[in-house]
Every structure is written in C-alpha cells, then in structure tokens.
Amino acid sequence: MENVNDIIDNEGRSIPDHIAIILDGNGRWAQRRGLPRAMGHKQGCETLETIIGDCAKLGVKYLTVYGFSTENWKRSEEEVGALMKLFRFYMVKLVKVANEHNVRLRMIGEKSRFAPDIQEGITRLENETRDNTGMTFVFAVNYGSRDEIVRAIRKYTIEALKSGKSEEEIEALTEQEFAGYLDTAGMPDPDLVIRTSGEFRISNYLLWQSAYTEYYITPVLWPDFNKAELLKAIDDFNGRERRFGGRLKK
Numbered sequence: 162m163e164n165v166n167d168i169i170d171n172e173g174r175s176i177p178d179h180i181a182i183i184l185d186g187n188g189r190w191a192q193r194r195g196l197p198r199a200m201g202h203k204q205g206c207e208t209l210e211t212i213i214g215d216c217a218k219l220g221v222k223y224l225t226v227y228g229f230s231t232e233n234w235k236r237s238e239e240e241v242g243a244l245m246k247l248f249r250f251y252m253v254k255l256v257k258v259a260n261e262h263n264v265r266l267r268m269i270g271e272k273s274r275f276a277p278d279i280q281e282g283i284t285r286l287e288n289e290t291r292d293n294t295g296m297t298f299v300f301a302v303n304y305g306s307r308d309e310i311v312r313a314i315r316k317y318t319i320e321a322l323k324s325g326k327s328e329e330e331i332e333a334l335t336e337q338e339f340a341g342y343l344d345t346a347g348m349p350d351p352d353l354v355i356r357t358s359g360e361f362r363i364s365n366y367l368l369w370q371s372a373y374t375e376y377y378i379t380p381v382l383w384p385d386f387n388k389a390e391l392l393k394a395i396d397d398f399n400g401r402e403r404r405f406g407g408r409l410k411k
C-alpha cells in the first residue's frame with residue numbers, strides 16, 4: 162500500500178491518514194423505531210462524537226464528515242429547522258469534544274447560506290481549536306463538490322483578472338495549484354471514504370479529492386456505526402492494492 166501514514170495500531174493495522182465519511186441512515190434509524198427523524202439526527206451526533214474520539218486515538222490525521230449537503234435544503238422545512246437547531250447546539254459540544262482529544266476543527270462548504278449566528282459559531286469553533294495539534298476534524302456543511310469547484314474557479318478567475326495574468330500564465334495552471342483554491346486547500350486527499358446505510362452513491366462529495374480514494378460501503382445505519390465497524394472498514398482498506406492509475410508492482 163502507498164500513501165498511507167506510518168501509524169500501525171497494536172493489532173498490526175495500517176491507519177489511513179485521511180478518512181472521509183458519508184453519514185447516512187439517521188432518518189431510517191429513527192423511522193424503524195417509530196421516532197421522528199430528528200431523533201435519528203440526534204443519535205447520529207452522538208455516534209459522531211464517539212467516532213471523532215476513536216479516530217483521534219487511532220492516529221488518523223484528518224477525518225472529514227459530510228454533515229449537510231447543498232442539496233439537503235430541499236428537505237421539509239421542519240427537518241431543516243430541526244437540523245439547524247441541532248447544529249447550533251452541537252457546535253458548542255463539538256468544541257468540548259475537540260479539546261478533549263486535542264482535535265482541530267475546520268468547516269468546509271459554503272457558509273454564507275447559514276444564519277449569521279451559525280456563521281459566527283463556525284468561526285469561533287475554528288479559532289478556539291486552532292492550537293490543538295492532533296487530528297483535524299473537518300465538517301462539511303452546506304457542502305457540495307460541484308459548488309466547491311465552481312467557487313474555486315470563480316476565485317481563481319477573479320484573482321487572475323485582478324492581477325492581470327497573461328493567457329500564458331493561465332495556461333500554466335497546474336492541478337496542484339488549482340487544488341489550493343478548493344475548500345480543502347492544504348489537506349491531503351482522502352485515503353478511504355466510508356458510506357453508511359448501504360447506498361452506492363458519491364452524492365456530490367469530495368469529487369476532485371477522491372480521484373484515487375478507496376470506497377467502503379456498509380449497510381450499517383449511521384447511528385449504529387461504532388468502533389468495531391470503523392475497524393472493519395480499515396481492515397478492508399488494508400487489503401486493497403492501491404495503484405493510483407499505475408501498474409501493479411511485482
């Protein structure tokens with residue numbers, strides 16, 4: 162395996178540098194228990210807290226979780242309202258969890274669509290955990306990969322216009338340079354994407370960044386996901402031969 166950090170746990174597993182998760186199944190988890198969907202999201206937040214701690218302890222360097230997509234605004238007003246309420250409450254809790262595990266928090270996505278107090282909360286939690294030196298927990302909120310790429314193009318173009326870049330200079334733009342305009346600037350690409358609740362979809366998540374990422378899909382619903390399931394995903398990842406478009410090494 163290549164491109165994996167040098168952390169091996171005490172059971173001989175190589176721990177991926179960057180794990181990304183598409184958390185799914187909160188609604189179904191609640192419905193199966195005859196509970197409102199919001200209860201599934203609440204339980205999902207508790208699972209998230211545990212998994213942040215587990216990943217930090219395992220030595221994962223980046224954990225990126227899809228919390229709310231640019232498409233999620235299409236849900237009922239009641240559900241979006243409940244999610245925003247939970248997000249407000251959860252942001253405060255996240256700082257506590259992060260500080261407990263020496264975790265730095267970072268949000269990716271288009272923040273201006275959130276209410277002003279939520280935007281301020283995001284800035285605050287990034288600042289309050291900036292000096293932590295362990296894992297970085299990245300929360301993707303109002304995130305969509307296509308939106309991220311278009312925003313990056315706008316940013317690059319505006320800068321190019323303002324600085325009077327020549328056509329030749331624009332032609333010289335590299336993939337690496339372009340990646341610096343994405344929300345994930347400075348982060349390594351994910352090694353492993355885990356999707357819970359059994360759907361085989363990317364759902365507009367880290368499209369650019371996951372060009373060579375390994376996917377692991379589990380039928381387990383997010384609120385039921387736990388350390389044992391996380392280790393299963395890492396074990397499966399350890400069995401993959403990563404070639405990054407090259408040939409298998411003999």
Ligand code: FPP
Nearest residue numbers: 184185186187188189205206228229244248
């Ligand atoms: C996926 O389950 C879950 C979500 C789209 C929301 C996740 C929200 C949190 C963890 C709370 C934090 C809040 C914010 C706004 C960041 P689903 O509802 O799609 O489940 P289903 O497929 O079973 O319906």
